[in-house]
Amino acid sequence: MTRQQAHIEKLAKQIGAKVSYVQRPPMTTEHDALYVIQANINPDNSEVQTLLVTSDIIYALALHELGHIAINDSADKMPIDEYSRCYHYPQVNCFERVVREEAAAWKWAHANALYWNEEMAAIEQEGFGSYTDNLKKLQTEPEQIRRRRLFMSQLFGG
Ligand SMILES: [Zn+2]
Secondary structure (H helix, E strand, O other), X not given: OOHHHHHHXXXXXXXXXXXXXXXXXXXXXHHHHHHHOEEOOOOOOOEEEEOOOOOHHHHXXXXXXXXXXXXXXXXXXXXXXXXXXXXXXXXXXXXXXXXXXXXXXXXXXHHHOOOOOHHHHXXXXXXXXXXXHHHHHHHHOOHHHHHHHHXXXXXXXX
């Protein structure tokens, strides 16, 4: 086991989270496989699913996902079903809260990491950047597009 993985397990224990390991899904690129890393995969919101922690990138993402669980009791944490609704059918107010939770989870990751290097900063930028980009788009989209998007999301159960 890498020392990064050992550290993830130690932190998980401290915050009462479970870690489960999954294999890289077949037919995925190394990079796409990173999307299997997620938190809150069980009903009581306390499990992180990750690839084996064999790189700094996986380490950073696993730390971030632990962060989602570590902040369970904070004001930055959204109820899981609300997070999911806001993520899939975003409106500005709602998505702002998603971004706030993401920021808090990254902050926790930084505070608890053994180190934070350039590769880790790059994956953070890629991950968190996609949320802040989306928020910016929502904040600046023309009224007509906003209305159409809301209409579509209502049609499909948003
Ligand atoms: Zn996140």
